[in-house]
Amino acid sequence: MGISARELAAATPATRDRYVDLLRVASLAVVVLGHWLMAAVTADGQVGNLLAVVPELQVVTWALQVMPVFFFVGGFAHALAHRSRPGYAAFLRARLQRLLRPTMVFVGAWGAVALGLQLAGLDDGLAGVALRLVTQPLWFIGIYLAMVAFTPPLLRLHARWGWGAFGLLAGGAVAVDALRFAAGVPYVAFLNFAFVWLAVHQLGFLRADGMIRRPALLAAAGLAGATALVVLGPYPLSMVGMPGEKVSNMAPPTLALLCHGLWLVGAVELLKGPGARLVARAGVWRTVVAANGIAMTAFLWHLTAMLAVYGAMLGLGLRLPAPASGAWWAQVPLRFAAAAALTALLVAVFRRFEAPGRAPARTGGAALPAALGVALALLGVLGLSMTGLGGLLEGHGATLVAVRVTAPAAVAMALIGWLLVERTPAGHHRE
Template sequence: MGIGIRTRGTRSTHMDAVAVTAATPATRDRYMDLLRVASLATVVLGHWLMAAVSVGADGTAGVGNLLAIRPGLQPLTWVLQVMPVFFFVGGFSHALSYRSVSRKLAGRGVYAAFLRARLQRLLRPTAVFVVVWGAGALIQQLTDSGGDLAGVAARLVAQPLWFIGIYLAMVAFTPPLLRLHERCGWWAFAGLVGAAAAVDVLRFAGGVPYVPFLNFAFVWLAVHQLGFLRADGKLTRPALLAVAGLAGAAVLVAFGPYPLSMVGMPGERISNMAPPTFALLCHGMWLVGAVELLRKPAARLLERPRAWRAVVVANGIAMTAFLWHLTAMLGVYAVMLAAGLGLPAPGSGAWWAQVPPRMAVAAGLTAALVALFRRAERPPAARPPAPPARWSGPVAALGVALALFGVLGLSIVGFGGLLEGHTAVLIAVRITAPTAVAMALAGWALVEAAGGTVRIRRTGAGTHPH
């Protein structure tokens, strides 16, 4: 029987979470749900910590990166850059979900139904975020209001959308890569690792242009492939994976052209993140191996109803919180500036003293934004079953492609200057914010339409049914 969470009011949410806890199958891997929540929460806390707002001598507010201001903190990214864990969990969930859809439909329309089932609760809150911020940025520009920080925020809040673009690609490529995994097992992962290494050789030794962008696929899909291996019980030596990944990353950073930080730094010539490097892939291997070593004690903890209930509730709002967390943090800074409160130099003792109350207020504001927008993350009502259309697969693929390039474009160009023709380069193509917004929304609409002819029963908790 399918189980899910309604999100209408605190009392209703609690009661639904209790029901979900009671209905959770004994075979469900609760630890993967915990990893999803924990990885997103770590990203949120990391962004709140790194966002260092200061006021210049001319009175202009700007946002810097704490890790660039205090480089001695960059080794922390080897633990706190946890996006590989989220993509690993995605691979695990996508493998189980695609197989479930295939069994239920056993014919035409599987791809479109799979995409819609996996992306509904990702693209819907993203679409709401894009519409609300796009409208707000447009009003700000037309009225010339908001000040310097508002203009910076219009660009900055869109940056985390890169993760959604990459995740869309992972969902889209799941069917062929899952078949490759079923035929080749660990060799499929090894092939992606080898391809990522070859790209870096061509990049750093050969100076070949554009080829580095291939590692947006090879690096992240390799981590995703580890999720397939985990789903089939083949990830049996996590300690070996962790040691190999950590040693590989350390050697590459120590003797290669790779920077220490596993997140991008402003102004640096080479970033491990954009485009991803082989060092980042090694980092991902280390993290996946490390979290797998913690699986058994965490699984015992999650057998307790209260702990599992907390994971269920968090999964029901995780994507909405992720989308709006930077808005909340910048809102806190805006209030501080408007109230005339001092902003100490980032990284100073006074600045660190402000961190706990600033994060507490940001958490409260994020909770308010979640309460306002979380309905978009709620599973839609099931539609009556109908024969799948012949065009559903191609339309769904087109929708994913448009949404992917739209959100990636927005992550680069931001919402600022919607009417001024600001552009950014997405690989080799210039893109404007209005174009990116239109592509993202059109892609979401196509995915909804293409997958809307079938009924998929959801199972499990949160937004990632197994």
């Protein structure tokens, strides 16, 4: 029987930075609520984006696009974890097990549903849209896998150069956007999936060593930079991807998104004092501990819950108001409550897969399989985020950067990569 959240909360050492745990939970919660709100489902089962229906709301993404906060917190946690578990293979397994296991269960469950719907000829309408949409958030898992894999070398770079290591990654993002927009170099933009997100992740290393001493300056510089780039450059206002837009700040990430990340990191650091006092309360801390134990499962299944709510409404013949109309806004609390209840049910069913498992007893010589495992899992998960799970029997595919990948191949890569990570020893030796 596992340890309860109350017991874990009571056993928390006084040295733990509880504010970081609060940021992790809060950032994922904002992402979930944002996805629920932005989904604009019409009476014929089509799914649009609220920000496209009401473009004036795009400015809100400057506060609510909080993925940079989650990756920043990840950098902080990875720095501490690697210093306590320096072996590369053991570090990978320790950081990725609770990420990959619930992800592969999610892929397996939805893969079975996708095959069943296709064989029954029911993979059209809202069901077809669901098969395409439910895997889209997996891009976040893929980026996080890359961050874990690159933590050891980037941590060494940080130890040597400090802010200079961040500057190197930020400079790479600047160079990529210059080549992309000024020189029109094809495919170079995709390098910013690494430069932008790893730069944000590097900020977490700086926080771990107490090197972010002027958060107000960081926030002001980031906000001013993002504003100037949007006003004067080719960058759109929205900090999330918009359907049909020629340039997206998210896919691939841009220098404007990096500046947005700086602004958010500075802002949450400015709130560290009141945030730490809040989470020091016993009841709040127990809630944060409990939420952290199910956060990845809830993230994986929250779109399933939302689409199931809309599917039930359509199936029962309930009226779906026009997106952004008065009646639509009036329904928001009810849709949120239903989606939250269904997410809670899915979490109750699948949460056990998020619990850490036991590592193999053997030790030694596992760095190469571990690295291969995380690489395959990364490619597979990113591929699935692009292809969706529709048309599995036909080998439906999509282009990942410049390579064509099919959904079955992506599933296979993710599965093999996960199994390699699962078989990684737990030893603390250096490899």
